[in-house]
Amino acid sequence: xxxxxxxxxxxxxxxxxxxxxxxxxxxxxxxxxxxxxxxxxxxxxxxxxxxxxxxxxxxxxxxxxxxxxxxxxxxxxxxxxxxxxxxxxxxxxxxxxxxxxxxxxxxxxxxxxxxxxxxxxxxxxxxxxxxxxxxxxxxxxxxxxxxxxxxxxxxxxxxxxxxxxxxxxxxxxxxxxxxxxxxxxxxxxxxxxxxxxxxxxxxxxxxxxxxxxxxxxxxxxxxxxxxxxxxxxxxxxxxxxxxxxxxxxxxxxxxx
Numbered sequence: 001x002x003x004x005x006x007x008x009x010x011x012x013x014x015x016x017x018x019x020x021x022x023x024x025x026x027x028x029x030x031x032x033x034x035x036x037x038x039x040x041x042x043x044x045x046x047x048x049x050x051x052x053x054x055x056x057x058x059x060x061x062x063x064x065x066x067x068x069x070x071x072x073x074x075x076x077x078x079x080x081x082x083x084x085x086x087x088x089x090x091x092x093x094x095x096x097x098x099x100x101x102x103x104x105x106x107x108x109x110x111x112x113x114x115x116x117x118x119x120x121x122x123x124x125x126x127x128x129x130x131x132x133x134x135x136x137x138x139x140x141x142x143x144x145x146x147x148x149x150x151x152x153x154x155x156x157x158x159x160x161x162x163x164x165x166x167x168x169x170x171x172x173x174x175x176x177x178x179x180x181x182x183x184x185x186x187x188x189x190x191x192x193x194x195x196x197x198x199x200x201x202x203x204x205x206x207x208x209x210x211x212x213x214x215x216x217x218x219x220x221x222x223x224x225x226x227x228x229x230x231x232x233x234x235x236x237x238x239x240x241x242x243x244x245x246x247x248x249x250x251x252x253x254x255x256x
Contacts, residue, residue: 003099004029006075006137010065014083015041017168022049024087027096028079034069061146061186070141077102078137080151084168085112091163095134098161107156108134114169116226124220124230125213126169130160147186180237188244189255197249203242211235 007028011018012035025031033046037057046053054072059065070078077099081087087095091110098108111128113120121127132151140153170176198206214220214234220227247253 004075006073007031012036013038013040017083063144063149066142086166094161107153109160112167113164114167116170123222125218184240192248207239210238
């Protein structure tokens with residue numbers, strides 16, 4: 001029996017990124033895009049390229065939005081990607097091989113090559129950066145986390161695929177920083193709602209730890225200037241997360 005693949009993505013204001021992303025998966029049986037309220041040409045462009053487009057502006061976080069998007073798919077398998085990602089030819093071959101001989105209760109791990117300020121990183125914890133993205137639609141779905149959502153697949157066997165998923169993580173530094181701050185804020189609000197707390201000591205210990213982990217433990221120094229800069233960026237992101245949580249704990253920031 002033929003195994004159908006649904007490529008599923010969520011998007012907002014992604015018109016600039018969409019053509020290359022969609023070109024890399026045009027061979028799929030269907031492509032589902034759930035838009036969360038774009039004010040650029042994302043919706044119109046996706047429709048013109050044959051994508052099945054839906055809109056839901058009731059944003060409750062990345063996990064819920066991915067669940068909604070998956071519910072719109074009809075394929076046997078889901079490949080969940082983002083608009084700033086591209087499937088390489090080698091990965092396409094690996095995906096096709098899986099679909100030609102699928103195994104039950106298996107989810108597939110894909111290596112991401114993350115782009116940061118002019119280069120695809122090879123260290124710093126940014127490669128191979130494996131993510132679970134190919135899975136049976138009726139068996140698995142993402143959790144409801146607002147940020148850093150992940151696939152809920154307890155009991156599944158994980159198989160690593162050959163080939164990479166190129167991820168244009170940071171093409172523009174200012175835009176990347178804005179996204180990082182938004183992620184940090186959402187992370188802190190989610191933890192605060194769960195009753196999590198932190199101290200001033202915790203803020204700085206986590207920040208310093210993030211810097212050293214990226215630069216030394218994950219060999220970021222081997223990525224040259226970008227490795228050093230990424231170590232600082234990761235420390236800054238960690239500082240923002242824990243400082244916002246510290247502020248929320250003490251009523252110095254607004255709750256979501």
